[in-house]
Amino acid sequence: MSEAIFSKAKEMKEEILAQLVSNEQELESFRIQYLGTKNQIKPLFAEMRNISNERKKEFGQLLNDLKQTAEHKFEELKGSVSGSANEGQAADLDLTAPPGEIVLGSRHPVSIVLNRFIKIFTKIGFTVVEDREVEDDWHNFTAMNTPEDHPARDMQDTFYLKDSTTDLLRTHTSSVQARVMTSQKPPIRIIAPGRVYRNETISARSHCQFHQVEGLYVDENVSFADMKQTLDYFAKEMYGPETKIRLRPSFFPFTEPSAEMDVWLGTETENARKLTKGTGWLEVLGCGMVDPNVLENCGIDSKKYSGFAFGIGIERSAMQKYGISDIRMIFENDIRFISQFKSEI
Ligand code: DAH
Numbered sequence: 001m002s003e004a005i006f007s008k009a010k011e012m013k014e015e016i017l018a019q020l021v022s023n024e025q026e027l028e029s030f031r032i033q034y035l036g037t038k039n040q041i042k043p044l045f046a047e048m049r050n051i052s053n054e055r056k057k058e059f060g061q062l063l064n065d066l067k068q069t070a071e072h073k074f075e076e077l078k079g080s081v082s083g084s085a086n087e088g089q090a091a092d093l094d095l096t097a098p099p100g101e102i103v104l105g106s107r108h109p110v111s112i113v114l115n116r117f118i119k120i121f122t123k124i125g126f127t128v129v130e131d132r133e134v135e136d137d138w139h140n141f142t143a144m145n146t147p148e149d150h151p152a153r154d155m156q157d158t159f160y161l162k163d164s165t166t167d168l169l170r171t172h173t174s175s176v177q178a179r180v181m182t183s184q185k186p187p188i189r190i191i192a193p194g195r196v197y198r199n200e201t202i203s204a205r206s207h208c209q210f211h212q213v214e215g216l217y218v219d220e221n222v223s224f225a226d227m228k229q230t231l232d233y234f235a236k237e238m239y240g241p242e243t244k245i246r247l248r249p250s251f252f253p254f255t256e257p258s259a260e261m262d263v264w265l266g267t268e269t270e271n272a273r274k275l276t277k278g279t280g281w282l283e284v285l286g287c288g289m290v291d292p293n294v295l296e297n298c299g300i301d302s303k304k305y306s307g308f309a310f311g312i313g314i315e316r317s318a319m320q321k322y323g324i325s326d327i328r329m330i331f332e333n334d335i336r337f338i339s340q341f342k343s344e345i
Helices: 002-018 024-034 042-050 053-092 109-122 137-142 174-181 224-239 270-275 292-297 314-322 328-332
Strands: 134-136 167-169 188-197 209-219 245-252 255-264 281-290 306-313
Touching (some): 002 042, 042 053, 109 188, 109 224, 109 314, 134 137, 137 167, 137 174, 174 188, 174 209, 174 292, 174 306, 209 224, 209 281, 224 255, 224 306, 245 281, 281 292, 306 314
Antiparallel strands (some): 134 167, 188 209, 209 306, 245 255, 255 281, 281 306
16 A cells, blocks of 8 residues: 555656646646645645554655655746746847837828818817718708709719619718708808719719818808808918908809809919919819708798808818829828828827
C-alpha cells in the first residue's frame, strides 16, 4: 500500500517537471492544479497516517520536495510566459523615437459647403429639417403646383420606383416644403438639406444625384422685400461683405413671382470671368414667393399667410468655391481628391 503512495508522489514530481505553458491561462491552471487551495499534492499529505513510522520521515521529505518542485516550476513558467510577451514589445519599442504623424481626416467638399449654409441660416433663426428621399408624387409634384402634364414628371426626368407610378426618388428638396407645411403651423422658418435624384446622363456638368438646400419662410405679412433682405444677408455671409446680388425674373411652378439670384463676382480675375462666362454675374439660386396654391394644397390659409422659398444646389456652390470642373469627381470618393479641402468651420 505505502509503496503505491510513494510512487504516486514520484510520478507527480515527474509530471510537474514536464509541464509547459504558453500563456497566462495555462499558467493559472497550473497554479490551481498544484498550488491552489484544492491542489493535487494536498491529498498526499493526508496519506501520512497510513505510512509506517519508519518511513514517515522519508515520505515527509518526498512531499516537501514535491511542493517545492511545484513552487519552483511555477516561478519558471511564470517567467517564460511574461518574458515572451515582453520580448516582442521591447524589441519594437524605442522610447526615444519621435512620434509618428497623426493623419487627420478632412470633410467632403459637399459637407463643408452644406455646413456653411446651415451655419449662415441657423444664425438668423432657421431650423434644419430633413425628410425622406423616396417620396410620393403628391409631395414632390402635385402639392408643389406642378401639373400632371408637366415634363418634369416624365419617366425621362424622374426615377420612379419599380412597378410604381406614384413612388419616386425626389427630384428636389422642395418636397420637404410640402412635408413641413402639412405637419406644422406657421410661423415656419426652415432649411432642408438633402440628396436629390434626376434621370440625367452623367457628364462633367450634370449627375443623376446631387444635393440641394431648400429654404422656406411662412408667416403673416412675409414680403418679397423680406426675401431679398434674407438672401442679401446670405450672399454677404457666403461670398464676402462687399457682395452685391441681383434678382432676375424666372419661373418655377411653386413660386409666384419667381426669381433667380446672381451674385456679382466681377470680371477682374480669370476665375471670375470663367465662372461667370464673362458677365461678372454668377447664378446662385432659385427663389420666389410661395404660390398661394401651394399654401392651400398644404392646408395653410393663403389669405392670412404668405411666404418665400429658395433652393440652392450644393455641388454647384462647391464647384464654384473650389474651382472643381467636373461634378463626377465629387461622387467618386477618390481620397486624393476629397482630402484636399480644408474645412473652414
Ligand atoms: N426646386 C427647384 C429646382 O430643383 C429649386 C427652387 C427654385 C427651389 C425656387 C425653391 C424655389 O424653393 O423657390 O430646380
